[in-house]
Amino acid sequence: MVMLAVIVCIWATDPKELEEPDAPVGPPQPYSFSYTAGRYPGHVDRTHSETSDGTGTIRGMFAYVDPRYQVRTVEYVADAQGFHPVLSNPVADTPTVAAAKVRHADLYARIAAEHARIAAERGPEQRDDTHHLNY
Incomplete structure (x- = not known):
């Protein structure tokens, strides 16, 4: 037996908005x-x-x-x-997953410290703020 799934999408956006990418977006509906x-x-x-x-x-x-x-x-x-x-x-972490999370947190901390050290060495005049991510 072959089963066929059909997905129907209805486009609810005014087509003019596609032509004007900077057009204001209306309030949530x-x-x-x-x-x-x-x-x-x-x-x-x-x-x-x-x-x-x-x-x-x-x-x-x-x-x-x-x-x-x-x-x-x-x-x-x-x-x-x-x-x-x-x-x-919720599923409890297995010992392997728990150990991987600890390793990940340690690696993240070491990378962050290294980046902070490099930024401090460069000083504010050498930093290129155009590539910083703000979370």
Whole structure:
């Protein structure tokens, strides 16, 4: 049996905005969506729903069945301060993952210290601020 999935997209943007990239963007609009999907007919192994009231705050939830056949659920809020997920049944780090996180943090600290040392040696007159990333 061959299965065919069709995705329909509706373009809700005014085509004139495509011609004018500097055109002002209007305020956020309310919306809501949800879907369920599965790997074969009659089987649901993932869901997603999301709503926005038009203020710029988005609330949603998605769930899926992980490789261990456990249902994982993530509820989230996305707002001006960022993306805030809340996980159900978080998976504990294995010893290998925990050790890798420690190594990563150590390497990050060493790289940051080396970059700070180089910047201090150059002094403010030699710095090229056009390539700095602001996080």
